[in-house]
Amino acid sequence: MPDFTREQQHGGRVAGVDEVGRGPLAGPVVAAAVVFAAGVPADLAVIIDDSKKLKPVVREAIAARLPDVPGIEIGLGAASTAEIDFLNIHHAAHLAMQRAVARLPRLPDHVLVDGNKTPDFGCSTQTVVGGDRLSLSIAAASIVAKVVRDRIMARLDTRWPAYGWEKNAGYGTAAHRLALTTTGITPHHRRTFGTVRRQIEHFYTEGRA
Known part of the structure; x- marks a missing residue:
């Protein structure tokens, strides 16, 4: 289970940052930054x-409670499908993280980032591989980002129901891939991702045949 050791070692206002949505074929990448300025209730x-270890109902319950934690600060950021295609998913994820930190009430003293690479936040930063399993701030950020992104995909599902986004959140499940071949792509599909790109190429090849 994650703990608060790293945050306490640095002192001051330490933000945990994580993103959700690198792998899906559709939808934005969403990031969150969380500062437990007064610590975490036991x-x-x-x-x-x-967040990947928690059932959806548990994630939702935690996300609903977090805003009421004394001293907590939460920032959200995202990068759109168009930005993912233009920048690539790695840089788009970093952009979402930067936006999340920028939306905190003020710049934190230190940032803990899940992973092995970090964008420039304008303050001291530390990468933590597997951080969502080690740091409570990063884990909380992963929960917030996951809940927000799942809600976005559920809303998009009401307009494009063929792809099952409410259940698969845009990941390349068998049902999602089948819908790509039978229904085509939407404005929310990532055109630079291999599965989607090949479907576009197939469409144009069939059109010329």
């Missing part, structure tokens, strides 16, 4: 974990 600390 009963909340024991249930915060890597």
